[in-house]
Amino acid sequence: MDLLEAIATTRAIRRYRPDPVSEEDLATILYAATRAPTGSNRQPFRFLVLRDGPYAVKAKALLKEGGRRMWSGKRTEEGYDAPPSDDSPRARMDRTMHHLIDTFERIPVVVLPCLIRYRPPHPGEGGSIYPACQNLLLAARGIGLGGVITNFQAFVEPELRDLLRIPEQVAISATIPIGHPAGRHGPVRRRPLAELVYDDVWEGEAEWVG
Amino acid sequence: MDLLEAIATTRAIRRYRPDPVSEEDLATILYAATRAPTGSNRQPFRFLVLRDGPYAVKAKALLKEGGRRMWSGKRTEEGYDAPPSDDSPRARMDRTMHHLIDTFERIPVVVLPCLIRYRPPHPGEGGSIYPACQNLLLAARGIGLGGVITNFQAFVEPELRDLLRIPEQVAISATIPIGHPAGRHGPVRRRPLAELVYDDVWEGEAEWVG
Numbered sequence: 001m002d003l004l005e006a007i008a009t010t011r012a013i014r015r016y017r018p019d020p021v022s023e024e025d026l027a028t029i030l031y032a033a034t035r036a037p038t039g040s041n042r043q044p045f046r047f048l049v050l051r052d053g054p055y056a057v058k059a060k061a062l063l064k065e066g067g068r069r070m071w072s073g074k075r076t077e078e079g080y081d082a083p084p085s086d087d088s089p090r091a092r093m094d095r096t097m098h099h100l101i102d103t104f105e106r107i108p109v110v111v112l113p114c115l116i117r118y119r120p121p122h123p124g125e126g127g128s129i130y131p132a133c134q135n136l137l138l139a140a141r142g143i144g145l146g147g148v149i150t151n152f153q154a155f156v157e158p159e160l161r162d163l164l165r166i167p168e169q170v171a172i173s174a175t176i177p178i179g180h181p182a183g184r185h186g187p188v189r190r191r192p193l194a195e196l197v198y199d200d201v202w203e204g205e206a207e208w209v210g
Numbered sequence: 211m212d213l214l215e216a217i218a219t220t221r222a223i224r225r226y227r228p229d230p231v232s233e234e235d236l237a238t239i240l241y242a243a244t245r246a247p248t249g250s251n252r253q254p255f256r257f258l259v260l261r262d263g264p265y266a267v268k269a270k271a272l273l274k275e276g277g278r279r280m281w282s283g284k285r286t287e288e289g290y291d292a293p294p295s296d297d298s299p300r301a302r303m304d305r306t307m308h309h310l311i312d313t314f315e316r317i318p319v320v321v322l323p324c325l326i327r328y329r330p331p332h333p334g335e336g337g338s339i340y341p342a343c344q345n346l347l348l349a350a351r352g353i354g355l356g357g358v359i360t361n362f363q364a365f366v367e368p369e370l371r372d373l374l375r376i377p378e379q380v381a382i383s384a385t386i387p388i389g390h391p392a393g394r395h396g397p398v399r400r401r402p403l404a405e406l407v408y409d410d411v412w413e414g415e416a417e418w419v420g
Contacts, residue, residue, distance in 0.1 A: 003216040003352040007242045007345050012251075023418035027403070030419065032217045034406045035398050036344060037359055040288075041222075043401055046408060053410030078250070123381060126336015127359055131344035133337070134246060135217050138348070142213040149247055149337055165412045171333060188245050191253055193237070196244045198256060200263030202375040208233035209240065 001142040009185050010138055013146025014100040016179030021108045025143055029178070032139030033113070036132035045132050048112040048164060055164055057105070062160050063175055064104035066152035071097050100148075100177070109178040111136065112153065112164075115171040129173045136176065146181040149174050211352040219395050220348055223356025224310040226389030231318045235353055239388070242349030243323070246342035255342050258322040258374060265374055267315070272370050273385055274314035276362035281307050310358075310387070319388040321346065322363065322374075325381040339383045346386065356391040359384050 030047055038044060050056035075081045075094055082091035104110075113136075115129040133149055140147050152175040153160055166172060190196075199206035240257055248254060260266035285291045285304055292301040323346075325339040343359055350357050362385040363370055376382060400406075409416035 001213045003211045003213045004238070004242060004349060006213040007349060008245050010245070010247075012247055027419045028214070030407050031403055032214060034400050034403060035218050035220070037220075037222055037347070037398075039361070040284075041399065043406065046406055046412075048408045048412060048414075049416060050410065053414075055411040055414070074250075121333045123331045123333060123335055124361060124364065124383065125333055126340050127343070127361075127384060130336050130340035131347075131359070134341035134344040137247070137341075139214060139217060149341070151249070151334060151337075154334065167412070170412075173334065174337060188247075189251065190244050193241055193244060196253065196256055197240050198258045200260065201265040202256075202258060202377070202380075204258075204263075204265070206259060209237045 006138055006142050009187055010141040011146070011185050011188055012148040013179070013181045013183070013185070014096045014148050015182035016107055016146075016177070017182050018106065019108070019180045021145060021178060021180070025145060026109065028143060029136050029139040029145065033132040033136040036135045038128035038132075042118070042128065044116040044118065045129050046114045046116065046170070048114060048166070050110040050112065051108070056110070058163055059160060060105045060107070060110060062156045062163065063110065063152045064101055066155035066160070066175070067101040067104060067150065069155040070152055071101060104177070107177040107179055111147075111176040111178060113173045113176065114166065115173050117169050117171060121171065125171070126173070133174055133176060140178055141185055144180065145178055146185060147176050147178040149176055151175065216348055216352050219397055220351040221356070221395050221398055222358040223389075223391045223393070223395070224306045224358050225392035226317055226356075226387070227392050228316065229318070229390045231355060231388060231390070235355060236319065238353060239346050239349040239355065243342040243346040246345045248338035248342075252328070252338065254326040254328065255339050256324045256326065256380070258324060258376070260320040260322065261318070266320070268373055269370060270315045270317070270320060272366045272373065273320065273362045274311055276365035276370070276385070277311040277314060277360070279365040280360075280362055281311060314387070317387040317389055321357075321386040321388060323383045323386065324376065325383050327379050327381060331381065335381070336383070343384055343386060350388055351395055354390065355388055356395060357386050357388040359386055361385065
């Protein structure tokens with residue numbers, strides 16, 4: 001698949017077909033993830049893959065609860081709790097999130113990207129883990145899979161860390177479900193480029209973005 | 211260019227030919243950057259592009275000083291200061307970093323990826339800016355350019371923020387020089403996949419990574 005096309009059409013995929021993900025496909029997307037850059041090439045990232053093993057089954061149930069807590073707070077605070085008849089983007093997102101959470105145990109693969117810290121937590125540390133998450137999602141898209149970066153782990157972190165024996169100095173940076181998309185990839189919805197790019201100085205107009 | 215090949219061969223590029231980067235190419239890589247996912251699709255990212263405008267010239271000089279400070283600390287603390295005759299990876303990195311810093315004002319483009327915060331600084335916030343940085347680097351590789359994620363801004367942040375009028379609630383998440391590579395892209399150096407991927411539980415062996 002063409003690189004620029006893949007970048008432009010990798011949607012967040014939150015609904016999956018029940019088909020399993022082959023180990024070969026899994027290895028392909030994890031290989032892609034680990035090609036990402038990290039500070040000083042330290043490669044502090046580790047990818048914990050949850051499928052249907054004994055720990056994974058329990059971890060998925062915990063992450064489902066994490067998703068419930070996350071979304072129940074967010075939907076009321078940020079106005080996603082529109083009536084079910086509503087067809088606005090927010091109401092559709094609410095239904096999709098409920099679907100994702102309700103079916104969480106049946107998602108073929110959940111990847112926990114982790115970061116082994118060598119210094120205290122810092123906003124810049126994400127530069128050594130989130131590029132790898134993006135590689136993972138792009139590679140998934142390239143071979144017919146899809147996924148989405150969520151924050152479900154943050155709402156059940158102590159229990160999850162305990163269950164999966166993740167050491168204290170390791171950050172669990174995201175929860176990424178992966179599967180065969182029930183819907184389609186396609187162009188993503190973003191603001192016009194001229195609103196997101198500045199030339200020379202903050203808020204400087206970049207006329208050349210076209 | 212093929213997606214998976216691009217992912218596997220996007221090296222950190224720190225030496226550039228003097229050729230300018232066309233505005234069309236710049237628009238292409240920034241479009242790619244802004245296709246990345248962000249939390250709740252808030253798109254809190256802004257990309258400040260430094261070329262040869264009046265602010266850019268001053269900002270590049272500041273960032274060069276930031277690079278000097280960063281590397282002078284790191285090379286002694288982390289043992290990159292081997293004798294110049296040494297041909298070890300660390301000695302070569304030392305020479306490359308000196309080259310990058312010494313020639314910083316002549317780099318055609320420097321991108322500052324910025325994050326408009328809506329909550330206090332947090333290690334997870336990088337999930338809304340570093341995927342975009344990776345898209346930028348991959349797209350650059352796809353059209354014959356190259357770059358590298360550095361942290362130079364962190365060492366001159368107050369002055370840089372003041373010069374470029376970057377508001378207080380905005381994080382400057384990286385300093386990414388971009389240009390036509392003097393060397394080549396190619397396979398990246400990473401640990402074996404089996405050391406980076408765990409199955410089912412922390413340190414669980416993933417036999418299927420092959």
